Amino acid sequence: MKPFEDVGARAVMILSPGDNIAVAVRDIAAGEKVELDGRAVVITAPVLTGHKIAARPIASGERVIKYGAPIGKATAAVAPGETVHLHNLTSDYLPTYTLDEGHEFLKEQHQ
Amino acid sequence: MTIQAYLRNDGRKGIRNIVAVTYLVECAHHVAREITYPNRDSGAHLIGFPGCFPNAYSFKMLERLCTHPNVGAVLLVSLGCEGFDKGRLLEAIRASGRPAKLLVIQDAGGTRSSVAEGQAWVSQTLAQLQNTPRVEMAIDELVVGTICGGSDATSGLTANPAMGRAFDFLVERNATCIFEETGELIGMEHWMAERAQNPALGREIVNTVAKAAKYYAIYGHASIGPGNADGGLTTIEEKSLGAYAKSGQSVISGIIKPGDVPVAGGLYLLDVVPDGEARFGFPNISDNAEIAELIACGSHLTLFSTGRGSVVGSALAPVIKVCANPDTYKRMAGDMDVDAGRILEGRATLDDVGREIYDLILRVANGEPTKSEALGHQEFILTYKSFEPLGPACFPSAA
Structure with missing residues (x-):
């Protein structure tokens, strides 16, 4: 599949064949089963529309691939169906600014 | 559909017929706003520059904005003692054939008399602008910018690639399309370089993004x-991947900087990150700073994709808002011109929405107000920056 093809109306989709994450195309509740690579996987935590889950096991330090492009490195091992976000993915370029407690940038601001 | 445009004395064609009330320092902002207020729904728009210290970038920006094809006349509002070179700006506007007046608050006797004098001039000038000649405008004369704001992970799945399709339709017809924010293209530089018209431009694209990252x-x-x-974007590369989709799939014809108006149709990358050592803070402090730059490059209108739900419009040029997220659309439909979230729900394809955006561009160019225009949004911001002139590799078609 080429980048930016139509996404259709499934719960999750893998945007490009080499991707190791899938994207939720609607909100998914904890406990729902979704199909990943032909296997049913139980979603353990709620996933909002557009958010990512691992489509296959991702090792700590491994590149995370979306639309065939690297979007950063995993900072922990991720099992299929688990969410991939700020807690386990970091940029290869520049840090992301968030309002989360304990973020390096915020610590600096609050000093 | 043909576009009925306003013909300016310099030969450029606009899709709106605006009197730009322009304050030249923050100290003149209130007076300029009061002057604009009674006519803000009938063609008077407020723009300006808050700083007292002169700056080449802000001068160029205001010069290009005051001589933008959507602008028919300009009222410059000066306190009197600011650093801005008001005489040179007035001369440039008059040289373009546009009616222009300089109102100096200190000479006019203060707030009350300045507001009265300014309001009278704006009302009279708006009436005169009714006589602006209307001419047909071809699609290849149209300049369209694109930006995303309030992005979430749906932006890159629906609205951005759909706007990219609309860009492809426009570029096929030799219109001028501009995409920007090199800081939100970090990670995409090598993909973009492959789409450059020639390898030298490709290298410039890589350098431009490296400058932004630094x-x-x-x-x-x-x-x-x-x-x-919160919207599901984790890293800048991931945000970039979505933002990049706005550019469509056409060949990249050149790199421009704020205020540079492309001389031929095609797809251009606007380099918004200042040159030289980092000064004056973040390159663009909010979305409207980027929209103002797209307009200064000649954009008649701007496509704006949003997932989280931005409400902004702009002074001088209409903003078409394309909503990426179906849930956001349900909450904020009154602010959105296009519902691209249908793609996620399986109710439309990227091509359907791309075509819808293209058709809407033509209708808006023909005078149909966008949602933000009808709601009175006329946001504008201009801050300090510094740029070096473009190198020869940035304009391969002109070489």
Whole structure:
């Protein structure tokens, strides 16, 4: 599949064949089963529309691939169906600014 | 559909017929706003520059904005003692054939008399602008910019690629399309370089993005905010991947900087990150700073994709808002011109929405107000920056 093809109306989709994450195309509740690579996987935590889950096991330090492009490195091992976000993915370029407690940038601001 | 445009004395064609009330320092802002207010729904728009210290970038920006094809006349509002070179700006506007007046508050006797004099001039000039000749405008004369704001992870799945399709339709017809925010293209530089018209331009694209990455690094983090993360975007590369989709799939014809108006149709990358050492803070402090730059490059209108739900419009040029997220659309339909979230729900294809955006561009060019225009949005911001002139590799078609 080429980048930016139509996404259709499934719960999750893998945007490009080499991707190791899938994207939720609607909100998914904890406990729902979704199909990943032909296997049913139980979603353990709620996933909002557009958010990512691992489509296959991702090792700590491994590149995370979306639309065939690297979007950063995993900072922990991720099992299929688990969410991939700020807690386990970091940029290869520049840090992301968030309002989360304990973020390096915020610590600096609050000093 | 043919576009009925306003013909200016310099030969350029506009899709709106505006009197730009322009304050030249923050100290003149209130007076300019009061002057604009009674006519803000009938063609008077407020723009300006808050700083008292002169700056080549802000001068060029105001010069290009005051001589923009959507602008028919200009009222410059000066306090009197600011650093802005008001005489040179007035001369440039008059040289373009546009009626222009300089109102100096200190000479006019203060707030009350300045507001009265300014309001009278604006009302009279708006009436005169009714006589502006109307001419047909071809699609290849149209300049369209694109931006995303309040992005979430749906932006890159629906609205951005659909706007990219609309860009492809426009570029096929030799219109001029501009995409920007090199700080939000970090990670995409090598893909973009492959689409450059020639290898030298490809190398310039890579250098331009490297400059942006370095600039943002100095300020400690990338152009990705808490709302983006709540919306499911984790890293700048991921945000970039979505932002990049706005550019469509056409060949990239050149790189421009704020205020440079492309001389031929095609797809251009607007380099918004200042040159030289990092000064004056973040390259663009909010979305409207980027929209103002797109307009200064000649954009008649701007496509704006949003997932989280931005409400902004702009002074001088209409903004078409394309909503990426179906849930956001349900909450904020009154602010959105296009519902691209249908793609996620399986109710439309990227091509359907791309075609819808293209058709809407033509209708808006023909006078149909966008949602933000009808709601009275006329946001504008201009701050300090510094740029070096373009190198020869940035304009391969002109070489």
